[in-house]
Structures are given as structure tokens and as C-alpha cells.
Amino acid sequence: MDVVLLGTGNPLPDPDRAGPATLVRAGGQQFLVDCGRGALMRLAAAGAFPGMLTSVLLTHLHSDHVTDFNDVVTTRWVMSPVESPLDVIGPVGTEAFVNRTLAMLDDDIGYRIAHHPDLSWRPGTTVTETHDSIVFDRDGVRVTAAPTDHRPVHPTVGYRFGHDGTAVVVAGDTVPCEGLDRLCAGADVYVQTVVRRSLVEAVPMARFQDILDYHSSVEDAARTAARAGVKTLVLTHCVPPPAPGTEGEWIAEAAAHFDGEIILGPDLTTVST
Numbered sequence: 001m002d003v004v005l006l007g008t009g010n011p012l013p014d015p016d017r018a019g020p021a022t023l024v025r026a027g028g029q030q031f032l033v034d035c036g037r038g039a040l041m042r043l044a045a046a047g048a049f050p051g052m053l054t055s056v057l058l059t060h061l062h063s064d065h066v067t068d069f070n071d072v073v074t075t076r077w078v079m080s081p082v083e084s085p086l087d088v089i090g091p092v093g094t095e096a097f098v099n100r101t102l103a104m105l106d107d108d109i110g111y112r113i114a115h116h117p118d119l120s121w122r123p124g125t126t127v128t129e130t131h132d133s134i135v136f137d138r139d140g141v142r143v144t145a146a147p148t149d150h151r152p153v154h155p156t157v158g159y160r161f162g163h164d165g166t167a168v169v170v171a172g173d174t175v176p177c178e179g180l181d182r183l184c185a186g187a188d189v190y191v192q193t194v195v196r197r198s199l200v201e202a203v204p205m206a207r208f209q210d211i212l213d214y215h216s217s218v219e220d221a222a223r224t225a226a227r228a229g230v231k232t233l234v235l236t237h238c239v240p241p242p243a244p245g246t247e248g249e250w251i252a253e254a255a256a257h258f259d260g261e262i263i264l265g266p267d268l269t270t271v272s273t
């Protein structure tokens with residue numbers, strides 16, 4: 001499997017880091033996990049377009065993780081020569097979110113259908129809501145969802161991809177919890193969104209400090225990785241964005257608690273199992 005970090009950023013706009021989005025390639029299929037700011041630009045850079053996606057999986061409905069979902073829907077629809085419903089998997093609430101997105105796009109849908117004689121259908125979707133279940137099992141790829149803990153954002157889920165004897169976990173925003181441990185057990189690659197506690201604590205803004213109580217710190221992610229016996233820990237969605245040249249400090253902070261490989265890279269970093 002290949003894991004492509006399409007967007008390693010977070011809610012804060014950054015000229016070099018797109019919003020949270022990760023592409024998992026397995027068994028000839030492509031899964032997009034979350035679709036933050038700039039997801040389709042990075043997807044194109046990775047050689048993929050929305051029409052090529054097997055499924056979009058949402059970890060939760062925080063805006064930074066779904067802001068470009070509408071772009072996936074529209075672009076897949078207008079680029080498809082035939083009807084091609086988008087398969088969407090997410091926590092409970094995803095179906096309502098998808099329906100609201102389609103309602104938001106209603107004007108544009110009308111314009112394009114009126115303009116293109118060969119485009120006679122509206123964008124279609126199939127939605128699977130999950131809490132703790134196998135959400136995909138086809139052609140040698142199995143995807144399992146388990147609940148994570150990002151309260152008060154609730155419900156939230158993480159995903160484990162299994163293929164050819166290897167496993168990749170894309171966790172989304174969460175503090176350490178039982179569901180996350182279960183997903184990560186023995187995984188080859190564990191991708192975790194993180195905040196760096198010491199740097200966040202140094203910023204005297206109450207609203208910024210609030211992020212500490214519902215994200216994994218670098219240390220938390222490393223401890224989860226060690227507890228689960230994963231091979232490679234991948235840090236993403238880093239808050240605050242690492243200043244160029246300081247990536248080693250983040251890795252060293254994780255390495256104090258985890259002996260495996262630790263990766264913190266720019267957008268489009270690819271990790272293979």
C-alpha cells in the first residue's frame with residue numbers, strides 16, 4: 001500500500017501545507033481520507049482525479065477536514081462521461097452533511113445541466129455511516145472503522161486499511177483511546193494528526209489553548225504507536241506548522257517514547273508498506 005500525505009496542514013492557512021487529506025492506494029484502488037483545503041490540487045499532483053476514487057472516507061465533520069468535499073462532488077460529476085455516484089463513508093451525521101452539500105450546490109448543478117446536453121443527471125452519492133464496523137471489503141482490501149475521541153466533536157472515527165498482509169491506519173483528530181489502540185494494533189503505518197503541546201502552551205490565546213484537550217500531542221501519538229507496536233509513525237496536521245528546519249525537534253520529541261520509524265514531511269510525502 002502507498003499512503004500519500006496530500007495535505008499536512010491544519011485550520012490555519014499556510015502557503016505550503018494544504019488542509020488535512022490523505023490518499024491510500026491499495027490493490028489498484030484509491031481511497032481519499034478527509035478533504036481539507038486544496039485537496040484536489042494535491043490529488044492532481046499525486047496523479048489522481050476525483051473520478052478515480054473508490055471511496056471518500058471522512059473521519060469527522062470539522063470544517064478543516066471537509067471544506068473541499070464539495071469540490072470532490074462537483075469535479076467528479078462534471079468530469080464523468082456516465083453516471084458515477086461518489087461512495088462516501090463517515091461517522092453518523094455524514095448522510096445529512098452530504099445532503100446539505102448537495103443542496104448548497106443546487107444552483108451550480110442547475111447551470112451545468114442546462115448548459116451541457118449530455119449531462120442529464122445530478123451528482124449522485126452512496127453514503128455509509130459507521131461507528132465501529134468493517135466499511136469496505138472488496139478485491140483484497142478491507143477497511144475497518146473504529147470510534148475515536150475528539151469530544152466535544154462527536155461522533156468521530158478512524159480507519160484501518162488492510163491489504164496483502166499489511167495495515168495502514170489513518171486516525172484523524174483524536175486523543176488516545178481504546179478504539180484508536182484497536183485500530184493501530186500491529187499496524188505497519190499509523191498516520192496521526194498532532195499538536196505540539198509545548199509550542200501551543202507558549203501562545204497566550206485561550207482559543208488556541210483549547211485545541212490541546214481534544215488532539216493527540218506528539219508524545220501521545222508516540223505512546224499510542226509504542227503501545228500498539230506499529231512500525232512507522234507518521235505525523236501530520238501539525239499544529240503549529242513546523243518552522244522549516246525544526247522538523248527534527250518534532251521527531252525527537254516522538255522518538256523519546258517510540259523506537260520505530262517516525263516521519264514528518266511536506267505535502268505529497270509518500271509512505272509505502
Ligand SMILES: [Zn+2]
Nearest residue numbers: 062150153173
Ligand atoms: Zn477536528
Ligand SMILES: [Zn+2]
Nearest residue numbers: 062064173237
Ligand atoms: Zn483537524
